[in-house]
Amino acid sequence: GDSVTQMEGPVTLSEEAFLTINCTYTATGYPSLFWYVQYPGEGLQLLLKATKADDKGSNKGFEATYRKETTSFHLEKGSVQVSDSAVYFCALSDPYSGAGSYQLTFGKGTKLSVIP
Amino acid sequence: NAGVTQTPKFQVLKTGQSMTLQCAQDMNHNSMYWYRQDPGMGLRLIYYSASEGTTDKGEVPNGYNVSRLNKREFSLRLESAAPSQTSVYFCASSEGYSDNQPQHFGDGTRLSIL
Numbered sequence: 001g002d003s004v005t006q007m008e009g010p011v012t013l014s015e016e017a018f019l020t021i022n023c024t025y026t027a028t029g030y031p032s033l034f035w036y037v038q039y040p041g042e043g044l045q046l047l048l049k050a051t052k053a054d055d056k057g058s059n060k061g062f063e064a065t066y067r068k069e070t071t072s073f074h075l076e077k078g079s080v081q082v083s084d085s086a087v088y089f090c091a092l093s094d095p096y097s098g099a100g101s102y103q104l105t106f107g108k109g110t111k112l113s114v115i116p
Numbered sequence: 117n118a119g120v121t122q123t124p125k126f127q128v129l130k131t132g133q134s135m136t137l138q139c140a141q142d143m144n145h146n147s148m149y150w151y152r153q154d155p156g157m158g159l160r161l162i163y164y165s166a167s168e169g170t171t172d173k174g175e176v177p178n179g180y181n182v183s184r185l186n187k188r189e190f191s192l193r194l195e196s197a198a199p200s201q202t203s204v205y206f207c208a209s210s211e212g213y214s215d216n217q218p219q220h221f222g223d224g225t226r227l228s229i230l
Contacts, residue, residue: 032216043120043206043221044159051216089158095215102147102215103174108158 002027006090006107013080013114021075021110023064023090031092033057033066033073034104038087047075047088080114087111118142122207122222129197129229137192137225139207147212148190149174149219150182152203159206165190166212197229 007022025031032051036044048057053068062077073090090107123138141148146167151159161174163182171182179201181193190209194201204226208219 034218036221041223043223044208045221046218049216049218093215102210102212102217103149103161103164104159104219106158108156 002031002092002094002105004090004092004105004107006088006110008108008110010111010113013112015082015114015116016079017114019075019077019080019084019112021088021090021112023073023075023107025071025073025090025092025105027071027092027094029094030068031094033064034091034093035062035064035073035075036089036091036106038089038109040086044089080112082114082116085112085114120207120209120220120222122205122225124225125223126226127228129194129227131197131199131229133197135194135197135227137194137205137207137227138189139191139222140189141207141209141220142188143209143220144187145209145211145220146187147210148184149208149210150180150190150192151206151208152176152201153206153224154203162192162205199229201227202229203227 003026034049035047037047048059050057050066056065064075087109091104120141149164150162165171165184168187207222210219211217
């Protein structure tokens with residue numbers, strides 16, 4: 001079945017540091033890929049998405065490129081801020097999984113803490 | 117601009133009690149979902165509803181039932197709560213027409229079973 005593996009945290013960075021959170025996936029077909037962010041005490045919010053190979057999703061300074069050859073969708077940001085402290089989830093939606101209703105398969109999440 | 121609304125936000129139950137978690141969306145979405153979030157486990161799908169009038173089991177359905185009351189509302193029921201069901205529960209919705217449409221999440225219900 002489909003699966004998503006993302007780097008385990010927690011990750012602690014100083015403000016203005018470069019961020020990379022690795023995400024790799026296994027899927028039956030050609031999935032759409034997503035990064036969600038969860039701030040403390042809140043639900044998940046869509047951060048960015050990419051729907052086909054070589055697409056780059058971007059939002060709020062975050063970027064991720066859909067790499068079919070390496071089945072990866074790594075999240076990057078050039079200069080993190082304290083306000084970026086949150087849990088980040090990589091997810092996929094596989095139209096060929098047979099699961100129905102375009103279900104999302106999530107990674108386990110990576111907690112990021114940014115210190116001043 | 118409510119999006120997905122979940123009630124209640126917090127609840128404490130005793131083992132064996134029953135409870136219904138409510139979820140409503142105002143985006144005219146076809147599909148709705150219930151997840152549970154546990155430390156180190158990510159989000160796991162409990163049940164989903166692809167469209168009004170249909171429901172299907174997800175990864176961890178045991179101990180739960182759902183009702184798609186209408187297009188807007190999708191409830192989750194615990195008939196006899198157990199401590200293993202202590203978790204944060206999230207409801208989500210999506211248009212449901214393609215795999216590239218994101219899901220929109222509520223703020224969660226934090227449930228403790230004593």
